[in-house]
Each structure stands twice: as C-alpha cells, then as structure tokens.
Amino acid sequence: MSQRERVTTLGAASAASPHRYVLYWMQSSLRSTWNHALEYAVHHANTRGLPLAVVFCLTPDYPDAQERHYRFLLEGIRETAAKLADRGIRLQVVAGDPPQIIAGLSRHAALTVLDRGYLRVHAGWYRYLQSHAASPLVQVESNVVVPVHHAYHKEAYSAGILRPRIQPLLQHFLQPIPEVELKNSAAIDVEDFLSDIRSIDTERVTNPDYISGFFSMDSVATAVDCFSGGELSAQQRWQDFLDRRLDRFHLDRNDPAAAGSSLLSPYLHFGMISPVQMALDARECGSSEGVDVLFEELIVRRELSCNFTTYNQAYDSPDCLPDWAVRTLAEHAGDPREYIYRYEEFALADTHDPYWNAAQNQLRKTGHMHGYMRMYWGKKVLEWSKTWQEGFATLIRLNDTYELDGRDPNGYAGVAWCFGKHDRAWQERPVFGKIRYMNDNGLRRKFDIDSYAARWNDDQITARSK
Numbered sequence: 001m002s003q004r005e006r007v008t009t010l011g012a013a014s015a016a017s018p019h020r021y022v023l024y025w026m027q028s029s030l031r032s033t034w035n036h037a038l039e040y041a042v043h044h045a046n047t048r049g050l051p052l053a054v055v056f057c058l059t060p061d062y063p064d065a066q067e068r069h070y071r072f073l074l075e076g077i078r079e080t081a082a083k084l085a086d087r088g089i090r091l092q093v094v095a096g097d098p099p100q101i102i103a104g105l106s107r108h109a110a111l112t113v114l115d116r117g118y119l120r121v122h123a124g125w126y127r128y129l130q131s132h133a134a135s136p137l138v139q140v141e142s143n144v145v146v147p148v149h150h151a152y153h154k155e156a157y158s159a160g161i162l163r164p165r166i167q168p169l170l171q172h173f174l175q176p177i178p179e180v181e182l183k184n185s186a187a188i189d190v191e192d193f194l195s196d197i198r199s200i201d202t203e204r205v206t207n208p209d210y211i212s213g214f215f216s217m218d219s220v221a222t223a224v225d226c227f228s229g230g231e232l233s234a235q236q237r238w239q240d241f242l243d244r245r246l247d248r249f250h251l252d253r254n255d256p257a258a259a260g261s262s263l264l265s266p267y268l269h270f271g272m273i274s275p276v277q278m279a280l281d282a283r284e285c286g287s288s289e290g291v292d293v294l295f296e297e298l299i300v301r302r303e304l305s306c307n308f309t310t311y312n313q314a315y316d317s318p319d320c321l322p323d324w325a326v327r328t329l330a331e332h333a334g335d336p337r338e339y340i341y342r343y344e345e346f347a348l349a350d351t352h353d354p355y356w357n358a359a360q361n362q363l364r365k366t367g368h369m370h371g372y373m374r375m376y377w378g379k380k381v382l383e384w385s386k387t388w389q390e391g392f393a394t395l396i397r398l399n400d401t402y403e404l405d406g407r408d409p410n411g412y413a414g415v416a417w418c419f420g421k422h423d424r425a426w427q428e429r430p431v432f433g434k435i436r437y438m439n440d441n442g443l444r445r446k447f448d449i450d451s452y453a454a455r456w457n458d459d460q461i462t463a464r465s466k
C-alpha cells in the first residue's frame, strides 16, 4: 500500500450504488510499474471486489503542446496500455476535456483515484473535480520522492532551505512499490457509462492518420526521432546510464561535448519513469560521488521546482522573482544592450554567437538541449532582449515550444533561475545588475565547446544523427 503521506483525500461525495468499478485517472504518471496511484487503485478495487477502469484523457488543446510532445506522449500511451494488459488491466484513452470526463465517469465509481501534476492547469482540473466528482476522490503523489506538502508547507527560497528538509525523509520515502495483482479483471468499457465519450484505440494511437481524425494540429515544433516515448524506452536509457555513465556523472554531466547526463527529463516529465525507482537503482549500483550529484539534481533540484510551481502561482511570469532580483534588473533596465534579438530570431538560432546558436539548434532538432547550455542560453536571452521582461517571456515560450521536457516545473524554475530565482546576488554589472552572469569565455575555458558548436551548427545534421 502507498505511504499515507502520498495520499490526499480531495472529496468525499458518494455515488449511488451499484458501483461498477474503481476509477483511476492516469494522467501525470504514465507507467505500469513503480506507480503508487495505480497500486493504490488496484488495492481498493480488490478490497471492494470491483473491476478497475484506468482512463487517460487526451486533450487536443493542452497548453503549448506541439506535435513533438503529442507524438512522444502517444508512443508512451501505446506502451503503457500494452504493459498494463499484461497485468490484466485495461487502459482506455478518451478524447475530450479531462475533468469533465472523469467527473462523468465518477458517477459509477466506488472510488476515483488520481495522480498528481504541479502546474496551474492541473490545479484547475483538481478544483473542478472537487466540486463535480460524484464519488470519493483520492489523490496519490507518485512523481516525486518526497510529497510536496510534506517536504515543506510554503515556497522554499532556495535549495539550501529545501535540502535539509528533504534529506532526513529519504530513508522513509525511498521504498520499493510492490505490484498488486488485480483480482477482478472484468473489462470495463467506459463508453457504456458516459454518452458522447470518444474512445481511442491504443494500438493505433501512434498512427498519424488515425490520430488526425481526433486532432488538427498546426505545430511549429515538429516531431523528433531521437527520443521515442514510453516506459520501455525510459528503462533502456536508464539502464544504459547506470551501466556506463553514473560512475562519472559528477565529472561529465556539465560538459556539453560529452554524453554524460541521463537524458531522462522527457520521461520524467510525462511520468514514464519513477524518480523513486531511479534513486533506489542508483544507490544500489553507483559510486558515491555520482549518486550524490544525481540525488541533488533528481531529488533536491527537481523537487524544489515542484515546490516552486505549487506555492508560487506566478511561476511563468516575472512576478515570481524575489524583490532583490526585480530591483536590480529595474535599476539596469536602461543600460545599453550590445545585441538585441526578437523571439523569431532566437527561435531560428539566428544570433551572432555560434555557441548560443548551437544550443538552440540542438533543441530544435532533437527536442533536448544540454543542461549546462540551458543556463548559458537563458542568461544570453536576458542579455540580448530589448527588456528583461521580454527576455523572460521569450525564454518561457522557447522552452515550452521546443523542449520535450518543457511545460514542466523544472522549465519554469530553470527560466526563473536565469533571472535570480533560487540564487543569490553576485557582483554588479551592466544589464544583469546583481543577477549571476555567464559568458562564452567560461565555455571555452571549461569545455571543447567548438566541437559542440560544429556538431549542432551543421545544417546537414538531422535529428536522427544524435
């Protein structure tokens, strides 16, 4: 059973019997294993002797989602449906407005279980369900190691505040998640319980012709081939990282010319892999330095981002920044800028700087920019925008449009960090004020940055060659 701290009762409505199923709305934890919400739902279906209905809602107008995001997601849905079928569990995918569909289906449910996302769109869905669900409503948090409210009850100013709160809790929360066998595997067809619902064939969900019957998409960020979505791909990448890169992670992860990081952020974003599994596996087989650095990123930094978007509703606007950062940026708002670019020029990697262009090209072509380059990339957009506020908006838009892992708490925290969030004041300088500065000399001094630039600025490179 799930640790009780992961479980929150959101509503206590009671649908008229007969109850036909326990309902699990799988939305943020798209995986068949290491999923506290799924196992909680199976357990409660078994206790009641009911079948389990697992539903994923596909919404054509998810904020800022592009073709590359949908394709990655649909590949994941197909894999998870197949893996769940091996456990005797049916995943049904329906098109439409998620909370309305779930509220409708809850009318026949003994219990509705949901997993958890940390953005405003998710909070809005949960609020709707709290007032419209017809069954008891329980949320189970499975995409973080330490549940967000349990780690800290308010916004953490920096990693230094959250780290000492999270670390003593790791022993308790880093536990395997036993799989529970579903006893009543009678197949539920949700179309029998809700009129106007459109069910999508999970076998055909990755077929573009089939899916275009559900969605019409006008997308600037087309699909990429170097990442395929799904829990199997996630596990393969993870195993490869454990075997070949974890031991040197603390040495190689920052080098844009080395393949030192895990590349798992898109899978974490869609819930295709569990951070609990990753942390336990890593602790089992990695050197202590590599594991320490991975824990800092995967747990402390990532969960600082979830803390940020949970407690700071302005997370994607300059209003989220600390007072000192706003003050210093305002004091330098009139400083002359050596270069000024518009969003379109940034998006096309059309700046004077080959390193910046390389980072943007890597992002456009593969859907994933190297982590160290994200910091340089962000700092330069601050420096080369007409105003710092415009720079902030440009970065959010670039990140959400092109990163496969975009539209994520980490993305909003990463952009805000470029403008002083979760950081301290540094030596004052033009344009940046006291915000931390980065320059290309640092890149040249530390890395073989010219080979990185040559790789990504070659127009012949296709996404497949990564």
Ligand SMILES: Cc1cc2nc3c(=O)[nH]c(=O)nc-3n(C[C@H](O)[C@H](O)[C@H](O)COP(=O)(O)OP(=O)(O)OC[C@H]3O[C@@H](n4cnc5c(N)ncnc54)[C@H](O)[C@@H]3O)c2cc1C
Pocket: 253, 261, 262, 263, 264, 265, 266, 268, 269, 297, 298, 299, 301, 302, 305, 369, 370, 371, 372, 374, 375, 378, 399, 403, 405, 406, 407, 408, 410, 411, 412, 414, 415, 417, 418
């Ligand atoms: C401007 C900017 C934008 C960013 N946008 C995103 C984004 O949209 N989505 C996203 O997931 N991350 C974002 N990051 C954070 C970080 O750069 C990426 O998580 C990391 O590069 C992903 O690559 P990886 O999976 O190989 O990471 P690894 O180095 O292998 O780390 C493992 C995991 O730890 C987490 N992690 C690593 N670094 C950080 C960090 N600095 N903050 C929070 N979590 C971290 C990620 O979940 C990552 O997958 C951004 C950072 C900046 C500065």
